[in-house]
Amino acid sequence: GIQVEQSPPDLILQEGANSTLRCNFSDSVNNLQWFHQNPWGQLINLFYIPSGTKQNGRLSATTVATERYSLLYISSSQTTDSGVYFCAVATGGSEKLVFGKGTKLTVNP
């Protein structure tokens, strides 16, 4: 099956810093989503981005489908950005999402 690798596994930042999270996948995809999981376990949708570039406030994402990677950019980080960020993909005729192991982000004040 498709492999999803996220890097870095852990990231510690000072408030106000910028960061880039990476997601590599091993096959072509028809769905790619980025999520933020809060401390209570809720998965919050950030981007639906199987290709192209999108921006939402301080967050933006780019997926280069031909090179099989996606990037999530967080600018001017805030303590509320802390949590685990997951990349998830679906491939072929399957609708199931395959998740990476996540990047744990800690933003210190």
Next chain:
Amino acid sequence: DTGVSQDPRHKITKRGQNVTFRCDPISEHNRLYWYRQTLGQGPEFLTYFQNEAQLEKSRLLSDRFSAERPKGSFSTLEIQRTEQGDSAMYLCASSVAGYSYNEQFFGPGTRLTVL
């Protein structure tokens, strides 16, 4: 517009007992998914429905697990004869089936602890 809801939010049970979880999708979402997440890992797919039809099942879904979506609206996930290894967060998601668009939205999850 309410999101995906799950009930109960927490369940503690003894090994060998049966448990049942409920998921209510976003209204008019015809696809419904179940995932399981253990500590420190990403969610893993269990099964999904389009309307009332169960279209895909993971090998993770052993014979002790059964899911239903009888009227194409809410869904239930039952685990029979629970084992300690079943302790996890059970997540439900829903989406609208559409050509080249299938964004999934997740509920808050049911955290199961098997003693």
